[in-house]
Amino acid sequence: MDPLEIARWQFGITTVYHFMMVPLTIGLGLVVAFMQTLWYRSGKAEYLRMTKFWGKLFLINFIMGVATGIVQEFQFGMAWSEYSRFVGDVFGAPLAMEALLAFFVESTFLGLWIFGWKQLRKGLHLACLWIAVIGSVISAYFIIVANSWMQHPVGVTLQDGRGRMVDAWAVFTNNTAIVAFSHTIMGALAVAGGFLLGIAWYHLWRRRTDGIDTVDENGRVVVGEAAGVPGRDKTDHKVWLRSLRIGAVIAAISFAGTSITGDLQGKLMFVQQPMKMAAAEAACHDGTQFSVLSVGDLGSKDCSNIVAVIEVPGLLSFLAKGDFTTDVKGVNTLVPEYQAKYGTNLPNDPKLGDRAGKAIQYVPVMEVTYWGFRMMIGFGGLAALAAVVALWLTRRGTVPASRWLMRLAVFGILAPFGANAAGWIFTEMGRQPFVVAPNPDVTGADPVFMYTAAAVSPGVSGGEILTSLILLSAVYAALMVVEVKLLTTYIRGGVASAMPELAHPGKDEDSGPSSDDTDVLAFAY
Amino acid sequence: MEVLPSIWFIAIAVLWTGYLFLEGFDLGVGMLMKLFARSDRERRVLLNTVGPVWDGNEVWLLTAGGATFAAFPHWYASLFSALYLPLTLVLLGLIFRAVAFEYRGKINTDRWRNAWDWAIVLGSFVAAFGIGAALALSTTGLPLNANGDRVGGPFAWFTPYALLGGLAVVGFALVHALAFLMIKTDGEIRHRARAWLTRWLPLGLVPIAAWVVAVQLLHGKWFSWVLTVLAVAAAVAAWLLARRQAEGKAFLSLGIFLAAGTSAIFSAVYPVVLPSTLDPAFNLTVANASSSDYTLGLMTVVACIGLPLVIAYQAWTYWVFRRRISAAHIPDSHTVLPAVVRKVLKGQS
Numbered sequence: 050m051d052p053l054e055i056a057r058w059q060f061g062i063t064t065v066y067h068f069m070m071v072p073l074t075i076g077l078g079l080v081v082a083f084m085q086t087l088w089y090r091s092g093k094a095e096y097l098r099m100t101k102f103w104g105k106l107f108l109i110n111f112i113m114g115v116a117t118g119i120v121q122e123f124q125f126g127m128a129w130s131e132y133s134r135f136v137g138d139v140f141g142a143p144l145a146m147e148a149l150l151a152f153f154v155e156s157t158f159l160g161l162w163i164f165g166w167k168q169l170r171k172g173l174h175l176a177c178l179w180i181a182v183i184g185s186v187i188s189a190y191f192i193i194v195a196n197s198w199m200q201h202p203v204g205v206t207l208q209d210g211r212g213r214m215v216d217a218w219a220v221f222t223n224n225t226a227i228v229a230f231s232h233t234i235m236g237a238l239a240v241a242g243g244f245l246l247g248i249a250w251y252h253l254w255r256r257r258t259d260g261i262d263t264v265d266e267n268g269r270v271v272v273g274e275a276a277g278v279p280g281r282d283k284t285d286h287k288v289w290l291r292s293l294r295i296g297a298v299i300a301a302i303s304f305a306g307t308s309i310t311g312d313l314q315g316k317l318m319f320v321q322q323p324m325k326m327a328a329a330e331a332a333c334h335d336g337t338q339f340s341v342l343s344v345g346d347l348g349s350k351d352c353s354n355i356v357a358v359i360e361v362p363g364l365l366s367f368l369a370k371g372d373f374t375t376d377v378k379g380v381n382t383l384v385p386e387y388q389a390k391y392g393t394n395l396p397n398d399p400k401l402g403d404r405a406g407k408a409i410q411y412v413p414v415m416e417v418t419y420w421g422f423r424m425m426i427g428f429g430g431l432a433a434l435a436a437v438v439a440l441w442l443t444r445r446g447t448v449p450a451s452r453w454l455m456r457l458a459v460f461g462i463l464a465p466f467g468a469n470a471a472g473w474i475f476t477e478m479g480r481q482p483f484v485v486a487p488n489p490d491v492t493g494a495d496p497v498f499m500y501t502a503a504a505v506s507p508g509v510s511g512g513e514i515l516t517s518l519i520l521l522s523a524v525y526a527a528l529m530v531v532e533v534k535l536l537t538t539y540i541r542g543g544v545a546s547a548m549p550e551l552a553h554p555g556k557d558e559d560s561g562p563s564s565d566d567t568d569v570l571a572f573a574y
Numbered sequence: 575m576e577v578l579p580s581i582w583f584i585a586i587a588v589l590w591t592g593y594l595f596l597e598g599f600d601l602g603v604g605m606l607m608k609l610f611a612r613s614d615r616e617r618r619v620l621l622n623t624v625g626p627v628w629d630g631n632e633v634w635l636l637t638a639g640g641a642t643f644a645a646f647p648h649w650y651a652s653l654f655s656a657l658y659l660p661l662t663l664v665l666l667g668l669i670f671r672a673v674a675f676e677y678r679g680k681i682n683t684d685r686w687r688n689a690w691d692w693a694i695v696l697g698s699f700v701a702a703f704g705i706g707a708a709l710a711l712s713t714t715g716l717p718l719n720a721n722g723d724r725v726g727g728p729f730a731w732f733t734p735y736a737l738l739g740g741l742a743v744v745g746f747a748l749v750h751a752l753a754f755l756m757i758k759t760d761g762e763i764r765h766r767a768r769a770w771l772t773r774w775l776p777l778g779l780v781p782i783a784a785w786v787v788a789v790q791l792l793h794g795k796w797f798s799w800v801l802t803v804l805a806v807a808a809a810v811a812a813w814l815l816a817r818r819q820a821e822g823k824a825f826l827s828l829g830i831f832l833a834a835g836t837s838a839i840f841s842a843v844y845p846v847v848l849p850s851t852l853d854p855a856f857n858l859t860v861a862n863a864s865s866s867d868y869t870l871g872l873m874t875v876v877a878c879i880g881l882p883l884v885i886a887y888q889a890w891t892y893w894v895f896r897r898r899i900s901a902a903h904i905p906d907s908h909t910v911l912p913a914v915v916r917k918v919l920k921g922q923s
Contacts, residue, residue, distance in 0.1 A: 112676035115629060116669040122639055126654025127661055130723070133654075137647020138865040142873060145640035148633060149880040157630035157888055164626035168894050214869045252913075259915035275915050400721065506655040508723030517662040524666060528673060535680055543913030552908075569903045574621040574679045 050511030053404065053502055056128040059518040061477070063120050065470050066525050070114030072469050075189055075234065076241025077107045078182040080295065082175075089175050095287040098280075098544045102288070103245070105547035108163065109535050113528065115156070120521065122148075128514055131400065132484055132504035139205050139214040140195055143221075147191035155184030167571030189237075190230050197226035200480060201321045202488050207495040212485075225321065228313040235306035236429075236472065238299050239465040243432050245296025246439055248540050250458035252289040253448040262286060262447050270446030279552035280545035286447075288544055293443060297436040300465070304433030307468075311426075312368065319369035322486055324383050324411060325479035328418040330365060331355055332379040339364030343419065355415075380412055387411045391487060395500060400507045409500065413481045421475030428468035435461050576845075578871060579864035582645035583847065585877060587840035589641055590709065593634035594743065595750075595832050596888075600624040600631055602751020604671055604698030605744070607691050610752075610770065614684075615901045616763060617691060621675065622904070623758040626895050628675060630888055632668070635705070644873055648722055648863035649712075649847045656716045656724035657708050657731055664704035671697030682909040702747045703740035707731075710739020713789050713839055715849035718856050725852070735788070742782035746832065749778035753816070753825045760900035768816060771824070775813045779831070783809065786835045793842045801838035805831050 081104045088096035122144060125133050133141075158181035165174050198205075204219030205212045214220060256262040261273045261281060275281040319326050326332075331343045333355055341359035363373030370377075378386075388411070397406045439458065442449060448458075480486050487498035538546070545551040603624050611617040624631075642650040654661060670693040678690035714735040717726045724730055752774070755767035783806065790802050812827035843849075847863050850856035864870065 108676065109680070112673055116672040119632075119636060119668055120665050122636055122643075123654060123661055123665055126639075126643065126650045127658050128655070130651035130655035133643060133647050133651040134722070137643055137650065138869050141640065141644030141647055141650070141865065142869055145637065145644035145873060146876055146880075148637040148640040149876065149884065152636060153630065153633045153880075153884045153888075156633050157627075157884075157891055160626035160628075160630055161891055161894060165894060208866075213866050214872075217868075217872050255914065261915065278913050278915055279911075281913055281915070400723075506651075506658075506723070507721065508719075508725065509655050509658050510728060513658045513728045516659065520662060520666060524669060528669070531673075531677065535677060538681065538910050541912040541914070542910040545913060546910040549908040569897050569899055570622055570905065573903075573905055574618060574625045574675065 050515060051403070052128075052509060052511040052514050053505045055511055055514040055518055056505050057501065059128065059514060059521065060124060061474070062518070062522055063117065063124065063525070064477075065474065066529075067114065067117040067121055068469060068473055069466060069529075070110055070117065071189070072233075072237035072240040072466070073110050073244060074107070074114045075182075075185050075237035076239070076299075077103060077110070077244060078178075078185055079238065080241050080245065080299065081107050082178045082182045083295075085175050085178055089171055094284050095291060098284065098288045098548065099292055101547040102544045103292070105539055106244075106248075106536060109532065109539065111159070113532050116528075117525070127517075128506055128509060129484075129504050130506040130508070132499065134211065135499055135504070136198075136212050136485060139202075139212050139220060140198060142214065142217070143191045143195040143198075147188050147195075151184050151188035151191060153184075155181050155188060157181075158184065164570070164572050186234065189233055190226075193230040193233055194221055194223065194226045197223050197229050199485050200229075200476070201225040201317070202485050202497045205497050207497050212497045225314075225317055228310050228317060232307060232310035232314055232472075235303045235310055236465070236469045238303035239307060239429060239432060240469060242296045242298075242300030242303055242436060243462050243465045245292050246300060246436060247296075247459045247462035249289040249293035249296060250439065250448050251455055251540070252543060253286075253293065253443070254450070254452075254455040256281070256286060256289070257447060257450050258452075264445070264447065268445045272446075278543075278545075280543050280548070285544060290443070290446060293448075294440065297440045297443075300436035301433055301440075304429055304436075307429055315368040316371065319377065321489065322480065323378055323489075324380070324387065325413065325418065325476070326369060327378060327380045327383055328413040328415050328479050329422040329475065330377070330379075331357075331415045331419040332365070332377065333381050334379040335376040335382055336379065337364075337366040337374060337376060338362045339368065340419075384411050391498065395502055398503070401503055402507070404502045407502070409482055411482060413479050418475055418479045421471045421478065424471035425468045425475060428464040428471065432461060432464040432468065435464075576861050576864065578867050578874065579645070579860040580845070581874060582641070582864065582870055583840070583844060583860045585881075586638060586641055586645065587836060588881075589634060589638040590840075591833055591836045593631075593638055594746070594836065595829055596631035596634055597628070598743075598747045598750040598832070599754035600628040600751075601698045601702040601743075602747035602749070603754065604694045605702070605748060606751055606755075608695050610755075610766070611763075613901075614687065615904050617687075618679070618904045619759055619763055619899055619901055620755065621678070621694075622899050623755060625675070627888075627891060629672070630891065632672070641873070641877075645865055645870055646847060646858075646860075646863045647865060649858050652716070652718055652722035652724075652858060652863075653708065653712055653848055656718065657711065659728055660704045660707055660731065660736075664701050664708070667697040667700030667704065669697070670694075671701060679907065680910075682907045698747075699744060702743045706743025707736040707740040710735045710742065710785055712848050713785075713843050714792065715851040717852050718848070718850040718858075719852065720856050722856070722858060735785075738781055738785050738788065742785045745778040745780065746782045749775050750828055750832075753812070753821075753828050756816070757821050757825050758898060760898040761902070763900070764898070768819065768821065771816045772813065775809075775816065779809050782835060786838050789839045789842050793846070795842060798838045798842035801834050801841060805834035805838055808834055 081100055084096055085100040088100055158177045161177040162181055198220060201223060203223050204214060204216035206215050261275045263271045265271055272283050272286045274283055330340050338360040340357045343355055343357045365377050366373050366375040395401060395404055395407050482500055483498055484501040484504045485499040487496045603620050607617050607620055611620050674690040674693035678687055711731055717730050719725050752767045752771040756764055756771060786802055790799055808827050808831035812824050815824035815827055845860045846857045848858040
């Protein structure tokens with residue numbers, strides 16, 4: 050068993066899984082903070098309900114992100130000790146700063162928000178949420194700085210065979226990091242937008258199906274109430290309609306945001322990682338055309354059997370350089386260039402075990418990069434289109450009665466998740482065979498780069514990594530089932546699932562800090 | 575004398591002390607969920623004493639890990655890869671525990687709660703044990719070669735010291751949690767916690783005291799011996815104070831015990847951060863395991879700004895949630911039902 054392959058699968062699985070929760074945490078956190086701000090400023094009941102309901106779903110998801118995030122930090126040392134030794138001087142700093150400056154803020158202030166509804170004044174309580182949410186955004190920044198350094202190592206020199214940080218400013222203002230961070234935040238908002246849209250759609254549909262809301266002859270909604278169901282009053286309609294509109298607007302805007310930032314990323318990638326650019330296109334020969342569909346054996350890695358079926362001339366040049374004529378180098382041109390610069394074989398280092406001296410495969414797995422790139426754009430675009438259509442369909446205050454449209458809206462929640470996962474898989478797989486891609490701007494001095502094959506822990510056996518891979522995957526799969534079950538239960542419960550007081554009308558929905566002895570726990574586990 | 579690496583050695587000792595002091599009681603409270611609490615309401619009292627703070631406490635672990643990565647990449651790489659399997663278990667324990675805290679009360683059935691209670695108990699136990707074992711082995715040594723890689727197979731780390739370290743943190747966490755419950759709860763739980771504390775404190779602290787002394791016998795210096803004596807004195811004081819029902823002071827004494835104990839350990843092993851049991855020439859030290867002065871200087875500035883802030887706002891959190899919790903404060907569980915107009919209701923109308 051080759052520890053390298055197992056360790057790569059493990060890192061891939063745990064990271065993609067972790068990144069199912071993270072964008073929802075960041076995106077939904079910002080949305081909930083916005084909703085609570087609306088409540089704070091207007092005092093309107095629907096905004097409090099929105100805060101509580103979406104806040105509950107936010108927390109169910111948040112904890113899974115926390116729990117799986119620790120794995121990420123540990124496995125650099127556990128499975129990738131050579132990597133940690135090689136890059137620790139520069140890569141460890143953003144990770145440590147993430148914990149110290151961001152994650153502490155996020156978890157401490159979120160605890161204050163969850164439990165502090167009665168202990169803190171309204172404004173302070175709201176501030177705690179904003180601080181926590183901003184903490185999560187800063188946390189994303191530090192992690193992206195670390196990741197972008199692997200894509201584009203700046204501010205570093207090679208000394209005694211290891212990377213040494215020489216310019217922290219360069220590391221923390223890496224252009225790769227700035228655009229990737231913006232892209233990631235936009236991607237997170239897209240996830241939140243789709244989440245709001247799908248779930249709010251379900252509830253508006255439920256209200257119609259249950260005969261609570263009806264439409265008049267102009268198709269305009271007539272809002273009703275269901276006395277027997279906690280929370281299903283007229284305010285409830287506002288909760289879902291506003292949530293739906295906020296979600297749709299966020300989804301549409303964030304797609305525009307991901308397009309702009311993604312375009313900037315493409316232009317950096319063209320310069321910084323030309324092979325990734327070629328692999329995204331499965332482009333063998335130099336050219337200007339963007340492939341809409343290529344068929345053949347994308348995994349053959351020697352380009353002998355790839356046929357581009359539909360192509361748009363000039364588009365690839367536009368993505369790469371902003372014009373329609375620049376030739377973008379294909380795989381057949383790049384491989385000899387990489388071999389000339391970085392060698393043809395792995396070093397004969399005993400730490401590499403069986404891999405020592407092997408030929409280097411410079412072309413990433415093109416089925417993954419080609420389709421990953423297209424799934425990212427496709428899912429993202431579909432979700433945005435659906436959001437615009439949803440705004441149009443709900444212009445008269447409720448959703449169509451169609452059960453299939455409702456199912457589509459709920460199922461559509463998954464599209465931005467898919468786009469996020471596909472984008473990360475593309476960018477990480479496209480970086481191979483490097484774990485730290487060489488920076489082509491570095492001339493003269495020894496460039497700092499590292500092959501993934503040289504990064505894995507030399508002392509750890511394949512069996513150990515396989516054991517943890519099996520254990521973690523099994524636990525992750527089980528927890529995914531639990532999380533989805535809980536989310537579904539709370540979603541179906543509507544606002545009352547997050548506000549049991551709605552089942553007991555007459556009790557004050559909205560009260561500030563109190564010294565009443567029974568309020569020691571405004572919220573209790 | 576390497577100034578910056580030495581400062582970071584101290585910083586990491588501080589982070590571990592902070593971690594053990596804070597997460598110590600929430601790990602212990604987790605382990606006590608089945609052992610100590612006698613009803614669901616009592617279990618919820620226990621949970622809610624740490625509810626707002628456990629996640630913030632756990633970040634001390636991430637910061638200790640991250641700071642080790644940034645300041646001593648070789649220490650981080652060698653220790654974590656050598657302890658591959660035990661750390662996998664620690665991760666699983668922490669995952670289960672975290673999710674259980676949040677999910678336990680989300681569905682109102684005994685079966686659901688019981689399953690998550692066990693997740694909290696076992697997750698806390700495994701995490702405390704594994705972290706204790708890892709810390710102990712970092713002070714007593716692992717079979718590392720010249721590159722810092724473990725030799726001798728996946729279980730080469732397993733020594734009596736691993737067992738001792740595991741028991742040390744488990745024992746300390748249990749005692750510390752009883753002291754914490756004594757100052758954070760009211761009513762019957764408070765009295766029971768005090769009774770259990772006075773009964774079990776001496777036994778609970780034996781393994782951690784044995785680890786401190788073992789490290790002194792291996793690497794001790796005169797000042798680390800002084801700290802050891804101080805630690806033992808603080809433990810005795812904690813016990814006497816708990817017996818006299820001086821609750822706050824007893825808790826504080828336990829904190830002093832921990833701080834003196836970890837200081838005794840870290841100062842004894844300095845400048846070695848991770849000894850090799852194969853050849854002292856392979857020892858990782860503050861000099862050969864550390865990052866460059868540039869990185870350490872940057873991290874020093876960040877830590878000087880960040881750490882006081884963390885301590886300030888975490889202290890504020892404890893102040894906000896300072897009131898004692900008793901079984902009477904626990905609200906009734908509620909059942910989440912689908913917001914659907916049921917046929918029965920339709921029939922009535």
